[in-house]
Amino acid sequence: MRLFSKSSFQDKGHINIHGKPKNIIHLKKAMTFVKSHFSFYNFAWFLIIFLLEILVTLVFTSTTTRSSSPPTTTAHEFLSIDHSEEKCKYGKVYVYELPPMFNKELLENCDDLNPWKSQCAAVSNNGFGPNATSLAGTVVPKELTPPWYWTNLFAGEIIFHTRSLNYKCRTTEPESATAFYVPFYAGLAVSKYLLNLSSSARDRDAPCQRFLGWIKHQPYWKKSNGSDHFLMLGRSSWDFRRARDDDIWGTSFLRMPLMKQMYRLTIERHLTDPLDVSVPYPSGFHPNSLSDIRKWQEFVRTRDRPNLFTFVGGKRGYIKNDFRALLLDICYKESGSCKALDCGKIPCLDGSSAVIEAFLDSDFCLQPRGDSVTRRSTFDCMLAGSIPVFFWEGTVGGQYELFMSNEPESFSVFIHRNEVRNGTTSIRKVLEGYSREDIRRMRDKVIDMIPRISYAFPGNERSANNIRDAFDIGVEEVLRRINSQKGIMIN
Ligand SMILES: *[C@@H]1O[C@H](CO)[C@@H](O)[C@H](O)[C@H]1NC(C)=O
Ligand SMILES: *[C@@H]1O[C@H](CO)[C@@H](O)[C@H](O)[C@H]1NC(C)=O
Ligand SMILES: *[C@@H]1O[C@H](CO)[C@@H](O)[C@H](O)[C@H]1NC(C)=O
Ligand SMILES: *[C@@H]1O[C@H](CO)[C@@H](O)[C@H](O)[C@H]1NC(C)=O
Secondary structure, three states: OOOOOOHHHOOOOOOOOOOOOHHHHHHHHHHHHHHHOHHHHHHHHHHHHHHHHHHHHHHHHHHHHHHHOOOOOOOOOOOOEOOHHHOOOOOOEEEOOOOHHHOHHHHHOHHHOOOOOOOOOOOOHHHOOOEOHHHEOOOEOHHHOOOEEOOOOOOHHHHHHHHHHOOOOEEOOHHHOOEEEOOOOHHHHHHHHHOOOOOOHHHHHHHHHHHHHHHOOOHHHHHHOOOOEEEEEOOOHHHHOOOOOOOOOOOOHHHOHHHOOOEEEEOOOOOOOOOEEEOOOOOOEOOOOHHHHHHHHHHHHHOOOOEEEEEEEOOOOOOOOOHHHHHHHHHHHOOOOEEEEEOOOOOOOOOOHHHHHHHHOEEEEEEOOOOOOOOOHHHHHHHOOOEEEEOOHHHOOOOOOOOOOOOHHHOOEEOOHHHHHOOOOOHHHHHHOOOHHHHHHHHHHHHHHHHHHOOOOOOOOOHHHHEOOHHHHHHHHHHHHHHHHOOOOOO
């Protein structure tokens, strides 16, 4: 699929009555047939409905009993299967076609996105990045590598755009949309100014102001002042909340008056802003089918893990009492149980075989805060079936409940950073306190979440289509909020 090919933008913002998928037309024909033969099939229909009701009751009772009994982890427990009868129950999404300066041209000028390093590989392949072919053989069997890519942590804006174009609940008719998705790559547009400390506040705000100057004239925006619109921010929400013009970091995009009602998906939300919805950081695993998911889950479940724990990270020399430096030192000292990977020495940022290998080879992975309180590495770790160890409550708390279990103790370990700093707690001893059975149970929880914390790679025929990935869940949450703001409750 090519993101900017003519066919993917056939709607041109107008009503497209010829664009209905063939299977809908077939379904309609079938329904007409059934209706005209209804009297003959009366009895059969009642029987089918009766059986369906029994089935629904059975499914319902089995889920309720399961949630009240102790966690029995089966591979299927955490999969959210979309049943066709509830397809698009929250309504449909209209995807704007924006002037190319707001998305396409940023990718074309990928050498210009970052003053220090070309981002052309990072933004390639519709945001998924280069194929991770180098993973094959040594770390992962060749047949398991196709769903792996070297995805950049800030590529979420492109990935969301790509996924939206063949989203099952996309509509090309704006009047039938519940929500409007605006694929403005705000994070990519401001990154070169953020990363250049000589840039002015005005430089950092300019791309966002240009975008708002365009959107405010659009008819469907004017109808709602943006309250049924949303966009994806590929960076932390904090990068868009500069409060004062003399602050050295950030744009003030989310503080601009026109943004007062628009929803935003982001890799790290502001905990008190009701318009922010967190979604997982993009990581490297992008399954294209249910079989991709099953094979990977089985591989990480049965993997031999020689290390008790691992730490993958870089020191931040400029931070006093840098906790990451402390963890790296601890890990080197405990080299009998810990595998250390210093990201100051090997490039970790866009993923690498060494990073994936470290997680695959360890039962636990240490996850201190990143440059902000959340960390992309948490997702890399969990996708490899390793159990995360947190030191800050906010690293997943308040962020990813829609995607992870809301009982963090069932799939992760928490050790307060101060106990590590003052030496009263040994990380190794805490982790050695978990039995093989505890570890197996927690790992199964982590493995169950894999489909929900990864972004599916869109294909022509996706059997993964009826499994909700991080994109589906994030967009559905925005739709749900827009409905409930209009007083429509759907559950
Ligand atoms: C990368 O992977 C995709 C999908 O798995 C495949 O279609 C494509 O041919 C691969 N490209 C290269 C250069 O291997
Ligand atoms: C950083 O911004 C300043 C001021 O706009 C500009 O003169 C300079 O060329 C930029 N530096 C880089 C490396 O882009
Ligand atoms: C949108 O905002 C403008 C200016 O604040 C206001 O006049 C208008 O009534 C608002 N429209 C809607 C639909 O809320
Ligand atoms: C170490 O830190 C923990 C957590 O803040 C605290 O409860 C404990 O009293 C501290 N112990 C010492 C010896 O400082």
